[in-house]
Amino acid sequence: MQYRTTQIGLIAMAIAFWGSADAAEVTPDQADFFETKIRPVLVKQCYGCHSNESGNARGGLRLDTRELTHIGGSSGPAIVPGDLDGSLLFNAMTHQDFVMPPRSEMLPESVIDDFRKWIEMGAPDPRSGAVTEIRSSIDEQQIQQAKAEFWAYQKPVRRPAPNTDGNWSLTDIDRWIEAELVENELAPASDASAYTVARRLYFDLIGLPPTTEQIADFQKAWDSDPTTAIANAADQLLQSPQFGERWGRHWLDVARYAESSGRGVNMTYPQAWRYRDYVIDSFNSDKPYDRFVQEQLAGDLLPVSSDQQWAENLIATGFLAMGPKDVNQRNGTQFAADLVDEQIDVTTRVLIGTSIACARCHDHKFDPIPQTDYYALVGIFGNMSTYFGAPASSIGIARGLQTQQTSNLLRMPIDDPNPFEKTVSPTELESMRERLASLSTELRETRMNQRRPGATPVPISRLARMTSEIEYLSAKLGGYDPEGRPISFCMGVQAKEQPEEVRLLVRGEIAQPAQVVPPGFPRVLSDAPASIAEGSTGRLEFARWITDRDHPLTARVMANRIWQHLLGQGIVASPENFGSSGSAPTHPELLDHLAVEFVESGWSIKSLIRQIVTSRVYRIDSSFDQTSFEKDPGNKLLWRANMRRLDAEAIHDAMLFVSGKIDLQRPPASLVAESGYMRVRDGNLVNLFDATGNASRRGMGSGMAMGMSGGAMRDRFRNQRRGRFGGNREEGGMSQATLPTPGTDRLDMASAEYRSVYLPVVRDEVPRALAVFDFAEPSMVVGQRESSSTPNQALFLMNNPFVTAQADALARRVVDEAATPAARLRLAFELCFGRSPNATEVSAVRQFLNDFEDVQSSRGRVLAMTALCQSLLASADFRYID
Template sequence: MDVLIRTTQIGLIVMAIAFWGSADAAEVTPEQADFFETKIRPVLVKRCYGCHSNESGNARGGLRLDTRELTHIGGSSGPAIVPGDLDGSLLFNAMTHQDFVMPPRSEMLPQAVIDDFRKWIEMGAPDPRSGAVTEIRSSIDEQQIQQAKAEFWAYQKPTRRQPPKADGDWSLTDIDRWIEAELAENQLAPSSDASAYTVARRLYFDLIGLPPTVRQIADFQKSWDRDPTAAIAAAADQLLQSPQFGERWGRHWLDVARYAESSGRGVNLTYPQAWRYRDYVIDSFNSDKPYDRFVQEQLAGDLLPVSSDEQWAENLIATGFLALGPKDVNQRNGTQFAADLVDEQIDVTTRVLIGTSIACARCHDHKFDPIPQTDYYAMVGIFGNMSTYFGVPASSIGIARGLQTQQTSNLLRMPIDDPNPFEKAVSPAELESMRERLATASSELREARINQRRPGATPVPISRIVRMTGEIEYLSAKLGGHDPQGNPISFCMGVQAKEQPKEVRLLVRGEIDQPAQVVPPGFPRVLSDEPASIADGSTGRLEFARWITDRDNPLTARVMVNRIWQHLLGQGIVASPENFGSTGSAPTHPELLDHLAVEFVESGWSVKSVIRQIVTSRVYRIDSEFDRSSFEKDPENKLLWRANMRRLDAEAIRDAMLFVSGKIDLDRPGASLVAESGYMRVRDGNLVNLFDLSGNASRGGMGAAMGGSMGMAAGAMQDRGSNQRRGRFGRNRQRGGISQTLLPTPGTDRLDMSTAEYRSVYLPVVRDEVPRALAVFDFAEPSMVVGQRESSSTPNQALFLMNNPFVIAQADALAQRVSEEAKTPAARLRLAFELSFGRSPNATEVSAIRRYLSDFEDVQSNRGRALAMTALCQSLLASADFRYLD
C-alpha cells in the first residue's frame, strides 16, 4: 500500500488511541471470524503484507497491517481501520482510490473485494487475529495512596486556623500575624516600613506594570502621612479598576498557559487566531471573573450551558488554553502526534491548576508521588475524547520545498460576527470568479494526478502539482472564510467534545503500539475522596473541570493564591509553583497558605480580593534594607524579614520606557502582527510564505506565482453542517468548524517590533522569535509552563540598553519631551529625573551629571545640547534605579 501524506483531522487521530475497546478478539463471533478469515485476511496477506508487516521487515509510512491493534493505530496518516467508520478508515480510502492508492501503481481492486471490506468495517471490523493484551500491575497500591492522603500536606483540604496572637502593634492583618509568628520563632525581626515613594512604585508596578507619576506619588505621600494603610487601600482600589490591571495580571497567566502565536518545534507555523485567547484572559482579569468559572471555561467552555451567542463565543475562545501548546506538525505518525498532543494538554492542565505533574506517569508509575500509570491514562480517557482545533494549514501534500507539515487542523467557527480585523470583504462577483477558478483548478489537478499513474505518460512536474494544489487551497480558504455576501467569517482556536466517547488502554512504556488493559476515565485518586462520577455518554471533561474547581479540591485554591503571593512578594510560600508534590518545596508558612486559600474561595474566587488583602498587609510595605544578623539566620529570606529586591520584568521595563518618553499607546491594538500576516512559516526572524518554493526568506514564492502576496491556509474549505451543537437558548452553532481563513499577507515580514508603541503584552509572541526587548530580560519561554521567571543580569542586557534602536528612540523622545516642557538646564535635569524615577535628583546626582555633560563637545550649541540630553536620558533609562524596585 502506497501511503501518501495527507491532511489528518485531529478528531480522527485521537480515535486511534481509543479504539481497542471496540474490537477485542473475545467479542468476535464465529460467523464474524469466518468472514474475516475467508474474505479479509487473504486480501491483506496477498496485497498488503509485502509492504506493511513485521514479517516482511517493511512498514512503509509507519503502517503495519499484520495485527489488529496496529491496523487500528495506522501509520503516519492516521488509523487504517476505524470500526464502523468508512470515511475514517484510510485503508478503505486507499482501496477505493480516493486520497490514497492501494496497492500502488495498480488498478482498483475488484468491486467484490471492496464490498467485502465495506461490510467488514460497517459491522465493526471484527478481527480475531491474536493480539494478546498485557496487563500492567502498578507498584503503587491503594494503601500507599490512602497513606499519602492522610499524611502529606498538599493532599489535605485547606482549613482555616486561628492566627497566632502577636505582641506589639506591628501586625495589622491575619497575614501579618502568621508572618510575625514565624519570624519570632526564628528570632528574627521584620524590617522597618519602606518610604511612601518606595511603596507607591511597588504598588503601581505590581498592579498595573507602569510607574506612578510625580503627581501620583505626591498624592500618595499626603495620604500616607495621614494613614499608610488607608493610602495603600485607596490606591489599590483605583489600580484594580484600571484596564491596565488586566494587561499586567493577564500576562502572568499567559506565562503559565504557554501562550504563543506559532506552533514552534521543527516547522514553526503561525497561529493567526491566538490573540483572541490573549484578549480573553486580559478581559477576565479586568472583570474579576471568578477563578472557578475562569478555569471551567478554559477546560470545558464548549460544554458549559450558555444564554447568549456572545457567551458561547467567549467560552469557545477560552478553550484555546488547550489548543495553544507547541506542536510537532512535522510528526509523520498521526497516532503518535495525537498521543503527544493529549500528553501536553494533561501536563499543562495539571501543573498550572493543581501544581502536580500527572504527565510524569505516562510511561510508568510516578517515581515520587502516589500517581500510578493508570491515573494518567484515566485522564487520557477524558482529554483524548475531544478534538483540538489549533489551525495549522495544510502543506500541499507535504512536497513544498523545505516544508513538511504532516499534521494539520481546522479552526472553530464562532457564533458571532467578530472577524479578524485584517480580513477583507470580497464582492459577490469576486466570489463567483473564485468559484469558477476553483472548479477549473480542481479539474486540472485531478487530470494531472491521473496522468501521473498512466503507464508511459509524461510525468507532471512536482512544482506544477504544488502550485496547482496551493491555488486550490488558497481559493478554497478564501471561499470558506467568507459568507455568501462576501463578509469574513469569525474563527477561533479551541476544542470540542466528541459525539461518542471512546475508552482507552494503558500503553506499555507509553508506546502507541503496545496497548495493555482498558482504563476507565477518571481523576487522580490521591486528590479524590470518591471515584470519579462520569455520566454514561459523557467525555468526563466537564465533570473534570468541576472537580478541579470544587471548593474541597485540596490544591486548586492553594496553587492560585501561591501564584498571587509570589507576584506581589517576590517568592511563593511554596517556592516551586508548579510542583506541590514530594519533590517540590515545602511551604514556608503552611497556615498562611491555607488561610489565603480559604479566603479566596469564600470571596467567590475573587483574584482582586486576594490581591487587595495582601497589599494592605504590613509585610507588603516593609523595606528591603539589609541586616547582616538576619541574613545569617535566613539568607534566602524565606521568612520575609525584609522585602525582596526585584528587577522589573521585561514588559515593565519596556512599558516604563514608553511611559516616561510620552510615547506609550494605552489603547488595545487590533489583533496582532501575526493575525495581520496570516498563515506563515517563521524562519530566521522572518515570516515566510508557506509555499515559497525557493526555500528563501524572500518575497515571492507561491504568492508571486499566483499574482500577489499571500499566506496559505488549510485544504479545501467545507462547511460541516452536520457537525453542529444546539445551544441552551435554541440556536444552532458550528462545532467542528470550517477550515481556517486566509489573510493576504506580504511574502516576508520581519518580526522587528522596535517601532511599536503599544503595551508589551500585545507584542507578537512567536515561538523561537520573541521580540528582543522581551527576550533579553528573561521573558517566559512560550513553549513551557513558566510560573516563575528567571531574573538575570547579563552583558547582553547592558548592550541592549546601549545600542538597541528601541531604547535609543525612547531616550531621544524623552530628551525632546524634557526640552519642550522645561526651559532651563536645571529644570530639565529635574524633570528628566521626575519622569524617569518619580523623584528629583539629589545633590550628588546633580554634581555627577554636570560633570558627565561637560564632557560633550560643543555643549553650548543646539545640536550639542540635544545630543547631551539624549545621552543623559538614555543613561537614566539604563540605570539600576529605573530597572529595579526597592
C-alpha cells in the same frame, strides 16, 4: 445551539488512538467476509513487509493484528472504520498519495471494491492479539497513606492566627509572618519610604510607574495613614484597565500563550489573540477564578444564556489548544497522543501544581499517582477534538515545508471577524469557486493519467502549485458566508459526540495498547471515585471537580501564585510542583489562610491582592542586615523585602511611558492575525506555500483553514480599536509603522508603541525587547521567570533601536517641557525615577553635559540630553523596583 466544526482527519486519528470494536462484536457474516475477501489479500500482499512473523514493520506499520492495523505506522492509521479518506491502506491501494504494493500495478478493481465495502461497514476484524495488563506498583494503601500524611493532599483549613506582641502586625497575614520571625530570632525590616512603596504598588498592580504627581499624592496620604494610603491607591489601580494587562500576562506565562506552533515547522496561530484578550478582560472584570478555570477547561460544555457568553466560552477553551505542536509529525496517532499529553500536563501543573503527565510511561516516581490515573485523564481529555487552526498540507508534496497535521477552527456564534479581513464581492466569490472547480478537475485528471502505463511524468513542482492553490482557495472560501462576509473563528476544543474507551499504553508506546482504563480523576486528590454521567466525556465533571471549594490544591496553587507576584517568591517556591519532590511551604498555615480567604471571597483575585498589599509585610524595606542574612540567607521568612528587577514587559512599557509615546489603547488583534497563516523562519513571516522558501508579502489570512490578509489592508484598519468580544470599535491613532509588512520586517516590532502584552509572541521569535530580559519561554509552563543580569542586556540598552528611540523622545519631551538646564535635569529624573536628583547626581550629570561635544549648539544640547536620557533608562534605578 452548539456551533461545531468537523474535521475528518482529527477524528480519524482519535478513532485510531482509542481502539476499535471488540472481536466479539463481529458477526459471523462479517467474519466470513474478512476471512475470504480481506485476510488473504493482506497475507499475500502486505505481511511480507508489515507483520511480526516476517520480522518486518516498515514505516512502523504492522497489519497482522486488528489493533496495530488501526494504530497504523509513521504516516497514520492504516484503517479507520467507516472512513475511506482516513484509511491510508486504502489510499495506498488506490495509488493516491502512496503506492502499495510498491513497484506494481494497482490491485484488481474487485479487490479494491472489497476493501471499500469492508471499511465502509466498519472494518469488522475478528483477529485479536493478547492484551497486556499492566499492574501498578502503587497500591490503594499507599494512596490512602499519602492522603492522610502529606500536607498538599489535605483540604486547607483556617487556623487562628498566632498572638504576637507589639504593634508590628496589622493583619492575620502579618501575624503568621511575625510568628516565624520571632521563632527564628529575626526582626523584620523597617517600613520602606512612601516613594518606594508607591513604585512597588504601581508596578505590581498595573506594570507602569507612578507619575511624580501620583507619588506626591501618595506621600501626602501616607503621612496621614500609610494603611489608608495603600488601600486607596490599590482600589484605584485594581479598577484600572491596565490591571488586566499586567495580571493577564502573568496567566499567559503559565498558559504557554503563543501565536505559533513552534517546533520543527513553526506555523502561525492567527486567532490566538482572542484568548489573550479574553484573559485580560477576565482579570479586569475580576471574573471568579473557579468560573475562569471552568471556562478554559470546559467552556464548550457549560450552560450559557446568550451567544455572546457562548462565544466567550469557546474562546476560553483556547487554553487547551494553545500549546506547542509538532505539526510536521507524520504519525497522526502519535500526534494525537502527544497533544493529549501536553493538555494534561499544562492543566495539572498550572491548576493543581501536580505533574501528572510524569505517569504517562510508568507510575509516578515521587508521588502516589499510578499510570492508570494518567490514562483515566486521557479518557477525559482524549474525548475532545482540538481546533488550533493549521492549513492543509500539500498532500505529500514538499513535505519538509508543509504541515502534516492539520486542524480547522471553531466557528463563533457572533459576528466578530478578524479585523484585518475584508468583505469580498459575490463576483469574487464566484470567480474563486470556478477556479477551484477547474483546478480540482485538472488535478484529478492529471493523477489519473499518471497511473496509465507509459504516461509522461508530470513535474512535482506543477502538482505542488496546483495542490497549494486548491488548498488556498478551499480555505479562503471557507472563511466567508454566501454574501462574502468574513466568518468569525477562534481556537478551542469541542467534545466528541460519542465518548470512546481508552487503553493504557505500555511504556507510553502507541503500538503497545494494554487494558482499558475508565475515565476518572487522580485518586490521591479525590475523596470518592469520579462520578461521570453516562454518555459524558467527563470533562465538565473534571472542571467542576478541580474548582470544588474543598479541593486540596486549586485554591492553594493560585493563592501561592498571587503571593509570589507581589512578594517576589512563593510560599511554595516551586509553583508548579506541590508534590513530594517540590519545595515545602515556608509558611503552611499562612498558605492555608490565603487559600481559604480566596475561596470565601468568591474566588476573587482582586480581593486577595488587596489583602496582601495592605499587609505590613508588603511595605517593609529591602535594606540588608548581616545578622538576619546569616540566619536566613534566602530570605524565606521575609525579614526584608526582596529586591526585584522589573520584568521585560515593565521595562519596555515604562520606557514608552516616560517618553510620552505609550499608546494605552488596545490595538486591533495582532501582527500575526494580520499576516494570517504563515511559516516563521529567521524572524520573518513566510508565505506557507512558497516552494522556494523565500519570504513573500502575500499573507494567508485566518479563515477556516486560511483566508485573506496582507499589508494592503493595513490602511483600512490602522485606526480601528477592538472592543470586548465584538463590541463597538472606537477611533484611535495607530501609526502604520507599528505593523510591519509580513515577510519583510522582523518580528521585533521595535517601533510598536502599545503595551508589550500586545506584541506578537511567536515561538522561537520573541521580540528582542522581551527576550533579552528573561521573558517566559512560550512553549513551557513558566510560573516563575528567571531574573538575570547579562552583558546582552547592557548591549541592548546601549544599541537597540527601541531604546534609542525612547531616549530621543524623552529628551525632546524634557527640552519641550522645561526651560532651563536645571529644570530639564530635574524633569528627566522625575519622569524616569519619580524623584528629583540628589546633589551627587546633579554634579555627575553637569560634568557629563559639560564634557559633551558641541553642547553649546541647539543640536548638541539635544544630543547631550538624549545621551543623558538613555543613561537614565539604562540605569539600575530605572530597572529595579527597590
